[in-house]
Amino acid sequence: MSYAPGVQDDGTQAPGPLADRAALERCGEAVRARLTADPTAYRLPTDQAEIFAFGEFLSPAECERMIGLVDATAQPSIVYDEPRQSDFRTSYSGDVDRDDPFVRMIERRIDDLLGLEASWGEAIQGQRYHPGQQFMAHYDWFWTRAAYWPAEAARGGQRAWTAMAYLNDVEEGGQTQFTRLGLSVAPQRGALLVWNNATPDGAPNFATMHAALPVVRGVKYVITKWYRTRKWG
Numbered sequence: 583m584s585y586a587p588g589v590q591d592d593g594t595q596a597p598g599p600l601a602d603r604a605a606l607e608r609c610g611e612a613v614r615a616r617l618t619a620d621p622t623a624y625r626l627p628t629d630q631a632e633i634f635a636f637g638e639f640l641s642p643a644e645c646e647r648m649i650g651l652v653d654a655t656a657q658p659s660i661v662y663d664e665p666r667q668s669d670f671r672t673s674y675s676g677d678v679d680r681d682d683p684f685v686r687m688i689e690r691r692i693d694d695l696l697g698l699e700a701s702w703g704e705a706i707q708g709q710r711y712h713p714g715q716q717f718m719a720h721y722d723w724f725w726t727r728a729a730y731w732p733a734e735a736a737r738g739g740q741r742a743w744t745a746m747a748y749l750n751d752v753e754e755g756g757q758t759q760f761t762r763l764g765l766s767v768a769p770q771r772g773a774l775l776v777w778n779n780a781t782p783d784g785a786p787n788f789a790t791m792h793a794a795l796p797v798v799r800g801v802k803y804v805i806t807k808w809y810r811t812r813k814w815g
């Protein structure tokens with residue numbers, strides 16, 4: 583079973599007491615320095631969040647192979663805690679097999695790109711969306727006043743960075759939309775999107791709210807890897 587936080591809000595709620603602030607600040611600084619110096623990184627045009635894109639991070643053959651692994655694990659997605667409407671996250675998802683040497687190789691490449699500690703990374707989660715399926719606006723960071731938080735605090739703490747790769751082109755729909763920033767990213771086979779879920783001073787960044795818009799035509803495959811502020815698990 584795989585989980586993702588998905589608490590919706592109107593932007594006026596407090597995220598709860600700040601957690602792991604110094605660690606988030608350090609992770610932010612370190613990855614920012616690394617990606618800013620990386621000529622293959624394209625920074626999306628906003629100063630309210632740190633979002634970077636990499637074209638062709640995965641080869642077409644790697645995407646195909648990963649799609650097979652997502653298909654092998656994908657189950658109807660569930661979201662954390664609070665009751666919510668049934669259309670909140672309608673994709674199929676699951677953690678891809680971490681013991682697969684191919685998956686380990688891809689994980690290492692993402693760890694390297696970001697320069698983050700491998701052990702801080704969660705297992706790669708795969709997701710498949712069919713027409714009409716979506717993931718409504720949410721944050722990847724955890725609400726520290728939510729029922730799930732004590733368990734998450736004990737297994738790695740707050741989420742720092744998100745890395746998400748598109749495994750295929752989608753005929754229509756399925757964009758990742760940063761709802762507060764007016765930015766939309768269309769799925770593109772092999773592209774990797776990376777963002778800091780925190781502000782530079784280590785607080786949850788509300789500007790990172792994002793949604794996976796419904797797929798209109800075709801099927802959408804993505805993988806997501808989240809990094810915590812310390813060893814995960």
Ligand SMILES: O=C(O)CCC(=O)C(=O)O
Binds near residue numbers: 759795
């Ligand atoms: O599929 C997407 O475009 C976004 C997925 C996402 O936000 C997530 O997995 O947390």
Ligand SMILES: [Fe+2]
Binds near residue numbers: 792
């Ligand atoms: Fe997300």
